[in-house]
Structure formats: structure tokens, C-alpha cells
Amino acid sequence: MTDYSSLIREIFSENGLDGLLNSSNVEKFNMLIDRMLTVNEKMNLTAITDGEDVILKHIADSATVVKYIPKNAKMLDVGTGGGFPSLPVAILRPDVSVYALDSTAKKLNYIEETAKILSLDNIKTVCGRAEVFGKSVNYRERFDIVTARAVASLNILTELCLPFVKLGGTFISMKGSSANEEITAARSGVIQLGGTKFEDIEFTLHYNDKVMQRHLVISKKAKNTPDSFPRIYSRIAKKPL
Numbered sequence: 001m002t003d004y005s006s007l008i009r010e011i012f013s014e015n016g017l018d019g020l021l022n023s024s025n026v027e028k029f030n031m032l033i034d035r036m037l038t039v040n041e042k043m044n045l046t047a048i049t050d051g052e053d054v055i056l057k058h059i060a061d062s063a064t065v066v067k068y069i070p071k072n073a074k075m076l077d078v079g080t081g082g083g084f085p086s087l088p089v090a091i092l093r094p095d096v097s098v099y100a101l102d103s104t105a106k107k108l109n110y111i112e113e114t115a116k117i118l119s120l121d122n123i124k125t126v127c128g129r130a131e132v133f134g135k136s137v138n139y140r141e142r143f144d145i146v147t148a149r150a151v152a153s154l155n156i157l158t159e160l161c162l163p164f165v166k167l168g169g170t171f172i173s174m175k176g177s178s179a180n181e182e183i184t185a186a187r188s189g190v191i192q193l194g195g196t197k198f199e200d201i202e203f204t205l206h207y208n209d210k211v212m213q214r215h216l217v218i219s220k221k222a223k224n225t226p227d228s229f230p231r232i233y234s235r236i237a238k239k240p241l
């Protein structure tokens, strides 16, 4: 198994994230990279197939949300796919209870097996559609933090995610360079769904000649989401708020 420890530390350090690392979580990231690169040969988890890219574009990127998560929070990751940001958050923050939601069981099985191998006991998987779980009493307005990365455009995502956020809690959408236009398209919807006006935190993730423009688009839950939301998916997609 390739040892990525020094590369992980270097990339985190370049991006001001090194304060999050210790020998135990670096070891877990090493195991995660090894597992991703192995499993990816059989199952299409990610288009990214080299260690450096996995660290920068998946692990360090996921780590950028960590400072917005309060101690002992209950977090839901909507459309978690291969476990981003849910797996890195679970690794970096043993105090946080992470729920990883996706409609594809195969990806969730991978996450469960990975959690076992890495001895993570703070991540659970939830299989189903976000717009269906958003109506369930056990999930609706039950989470301190709801994240989503690379799932849908912000106007759709807001209706999928805000119903899960409890009053005073936070929705964090992880976006790339399209964030500004997406914010414009989603800004009336977020208010209808009970959120505050979006706050946009813009930064770059970089290593050597690689530079990525990233945005954390944040809304706090100020009011309960009206019962009529989320609508069925075809409505959400056809007529975004």
C-alpha cells in the first residue's frame, strides 16, 4: 500500500487545513485512498484515479466544511455518492454523527464496508430519495448540518436539503465556479423554504499548478419549511422555486 501521509499533510497545509490532522486520521485517509483506488477499478465511484487528485479534490475539499460543523452535531450528507463529504467529515470529527443519504444502494454498501475497515462508528447510511425522506418525521428538521456536493443545481438542492435542517441549523452546498449564477437562480426559493439569504464563502483549493475555485454556499434555517415542500422530484426539477 502506497503511503500518502506526507502528501496528505502537504496538501492540507498548503490549503490551511493542517490543523485538522493527527496521526490517527492521516492513517485513516491513507486507508481510504487505498480503498478508493482499488474499488474504483471495479466500480465507478469517481472519475479521479490518482492519489494526489483524490487528496486535493475529494478529501481536502470535503475538509473545508469541517469548521462550520458545531461540536457533537448531527449531520446529513444528501447525495453522498462515494462518501463525499461524509467520509472525510466522519474521519476528521469523531464527535459528529454523520448520516450519508443516497438513492443508490451499491454506493452505500461501499460506504458501509469502508466505515468498517476504517473503524468509523459515527457514520450511518440512509438509502432513498431526499425528497421522500424530507417528508418523514424522523428526518424532517432533525439535523444541525445538511451538506451536498455535486448533486444538483442550487435551486433544486435547496428544496431537497432545507426540509432536513432544524431551526437554527445550517445548509451548506459545496459548489464550483457556477456558484454565482446558481445563487441568483435560488435566492427567492431559499426564503420560501425557511432559510436565510445565502452567504457565499469563496476560496481556492490549490496544489502545485492545480487551482480550483470553490464556494461554500450557506443558508441558516430561520423558519419551519412549509408542509407543501419538498414537492415530487419531477415538479422540483421542472419548476424550481
Ligand code: SAH
Pocket (backbone or CB within 6 Å): 078, 079, 080, 081, 082, 083, 084, 085, 101, 102, 103, 104, 107, 128, 129, 130, 131, 148, 149, 150, 151, 160, 233
Ligand atoms: N456527493 C458525492 C456524489 C455526487 S454524485 C461527491 O461529491 O462525490 C450525486 C449523487 O447524488 C449520486 O450518487 C445520486 O445517486 C445522488 N442523488 C441525486 N439526486 C438524489 C435524490 N433526489 N435523492 C437521493 N440521492 C440523490
